[in-house]
Amino acid sequence: MSVQNSDSAAVYDESKIKTLSSLEHIRLRPGMYIGRLGNGSHPDDGIYILLKEVVDNAVDEFIMGVGKRINVDIGADGVVKVRDFGRGIPLGKLVECVSVINTGAKYNTEVFQFSVGLNGVGTKAVNALSDRFEVTSFRDGKFARATFVNGELVGEEQGETTEKNGTLVSFHPDPNAFEGFYFMGEFVRKRFWRYAYLNAGLKIYYEGECFHSANGLLDLLDKEIADTQLYPPIHAKDATLEFAFSHTDGYGESYFSFVNGTYTNEGGTHLSAFREGILKGINDFSGKKFSGEDVREGVVGAIAVKVKDPIFESQTKNKLGNTDVRGDIVNTVKDFVCDFFYKNTELAEIIIDKIQQSAKIRKELQHVRKEAKAKAKKVALKIPQLKDCKYHPSADKPSSQERENMLFLTEGQSASGSIVSSRDPMTQAVFSLKGKPMNVYGQPMTLLYKNDEMYNMMRTLDIEDSVESLRYDKVILATDADVDGLHIRNLLLTYFLQFFEALVRRGHVYILETPIFRVRTKEETIYCYSDKERAAAEKKLGSKGKKAVEITRFKGLGEISPKEFKQFIGPDMRLQQVNIDTLSEVPKLLSFYMGKNTPERKEYIMDHLVVV
Structure with missing residues (x-):
């Protein structure tokens, strides 16, 4: 092979060096600023981050003691309007504050002591990723307005006003970035309730509903575990720290953690300090040396801290990294818990009894664990039902890595065969169930070690000791779209x-979600996920002349060939995330659908039967 010089070869010189403006860089690399794009079907999709960034600024005004009300409107056309009644952006700096990165008053602790948006990026990202963005500031009888289109300033206006002080931001997410986007009311409401719980006294108005909490995190826990708590939540609050916790009869521990008003779903130093403080407080009071897992078994807690210079892992603020806050939180929680127990000795006895019971169960479990692990080693070094992937987040994934791995839980060899043949072995693993798994509702945790399938599933996920060690970003239930498949899904x-x-x-x-129908002619094939989609596809293909339209009904995943299946688990796969509205609903749902209330369930089924 010969190599020839070409006049058309790219020339690398000074003319090729580019400097992007602040907004151009955000539009080019949106993932650096908002984490992900998406269309609104997932609560972490970018449009909710845009909404959050604007509302954060309004909440920051409330935190500084100015403006107790925020009005939010999301139109049917996707236009979002957020009006606060704070101090308003200084009129002379309005354009810079929403278009130039690293510009803002939040670097000045005299003006904003505890702010979420410390990087001077939030509102700029909203501006850059909107096809239309408008901000109006009202200050002392005057106003200034700036309008942007695709991040470019297209108009400015100033004048007199009778409006109350504050800021109005209006934006429409760019449909080129957020293709087919829509706002889901349940995701928006959940965010607004969190703002309310974290800022007692604040009122957010949205679609005729007022989101307001008088007791902060105490209200949050009361809502989450109202029917499962063993005692009223223990609650404490000062200028920079608020926390609450209670025990339930559940397994493990669950927490809601926040920093400067934002939800840190991956926790961080503040959460680990809170957990340690609970342990030390109980041990100091009791004079015992209980283990952390016994003390915190069944705990549901919430912690909110205010930090002047928070260090987050990314712009989306999922995990706090400040180590300097740890000592103060541990000591504050420990002292409060210890003092609380001295003042409430009867409640202390209930909690210590619960801890001792957890310790007893754990010791019984240790023996079963030892036997199960010994048995597993004799059978095989590898888990027989698992076809693993090569990439795992816990081993080699930097915090900013966008690649995700996943585990498919499938039913039977037929379905798993299709997935194994068509998967990406780098990031997609498959665990094949032998049949219908056991209904574990109401069963003790020792069952997991006595049932091979339950135990192997736990080993595969590596969650025996803690969900922190989970080996997969996504655990995907891939069952047939029939009655048996739905039953297996419910059991999982x-x-x-x-x-x-x-x-x-x-x-x-x-x-x-996998297709139920395949509608095709010789020239075109459409896969359909519902009867409605099938009817539309049949009409579309049937309208293209007098060509025969073939309709295939897939009874199970095993009927879809590996070649076809590959596209359904590729980049465009349809996934439905499993969400919990409130923790208190879980025991009720499990008891009704998976418990032994056969007459009640039968009556419910009979009352809701649909005859086709």
Whole structure:
């Protein structure tokens, strides 16, 4: 092979060096600023981050003692309007504050002592990723307005006003970045309730509803575990720290952690300090040396801290990294818990009794664990039902890595065969169930070690000791779209909700949607996920002349060839995330659908039968 010089070869000189403006860089690399794009079907999709960034600024005004009300409107056309009644952006700096990175008053601790948006990026990202963005500031009878289109300033206006002080931001997410986007009311409401719980006294108005909390995190826990708590939550609050916790009869521990008003779903130093403080407080009071897992078994807690210079892992602020806050939080929580128990000795006795019971169960479990591990070693070094992938987040994934791995839980060899043949072995693993798994509702955790399939599933996920060690970003239930498949799905969800609730609450569990119909002619094939889609596809293909339209009904995943299946687990796969509205609903749902209330369930089924 010969190599020839070409006049058309790219020339690398000074003319090729580019300097992007602040907004151009955000538009080019949106993932650096908002984490992900998406269309609104997932609570972490970018449009909710845009909404959050604007509302954060309004909440920061409330934190500084100015403006107790925020009005939010999301139109049917996707236009978002947020009006606060704070101090308003200084009129002469309005354009810079929403278009130039590293510009803002939040670097000045005299003006904003505890702010979420410390990087001077938030509102600029909203501007850059909107096809239309408008901001109006009202200050002392005057206003200034700036309008942007695709991040470019297209108009400015100033004048007199009778409006109350504050800021109005209006934006429409760019449909080129957020293709087919829509706002889901349940995701928006959940965010607004969190703002309310974290800022007692604040009122957010949205779609005729007022989101307001008088008691902060105490209200949050009362809502989450109202029917499962063993005692009223222990609650403390000062200028920079608020926390609350209670015990339930559940397994493991669950927490809601926040920094400067934002939800840190991966926790961080503040959460680990809170957990340690609870342990030390109980041990100091009791004079015992209980283990952390015994003290915190069944704990549901919430902690919110205010930090002047928070260090987050990314712009999306999922995990706090400040180590300097740890000591103060540990000591504050420890002292409060210890003092609280001295003042409430009867409650202290209830909690210590619960801890001793947890310790007893753990010791019984240790013996069963030892036997199960010895048995597993004799059978095989590898888990026989697992076809693993090469990439795992716990081993080699930097915090900014966008690549995700996943585990498909499938039913039978036929379905798993299709997935194994068509998967990406670098990031996609498959665990094949032998049949219908056991209904574990109401069963003790020792069952997991006596049932091979339950135990192997736990080993595969590596969540025996903690969900923190989870080996997969996504755990995907891939079952047939028939009655048996739905039953298996419910049994798997029961398994996770009964023993590993945090896995679901952290958003790791998904359901794979696969096509039910294939509608095709010789020239075109359309895969359909519902009867409605099938009818539309049949009409579309049938309208293209007098060509025969063939319709195939897939009864199970095994009927889809590996070649076809590859596209359904590729980049465009349809996943439905499993979410928990409130923790208190979980026991009720499991009891009704998976418990032994056969007459009640039968009556419900009879009342809701649909005859086709």
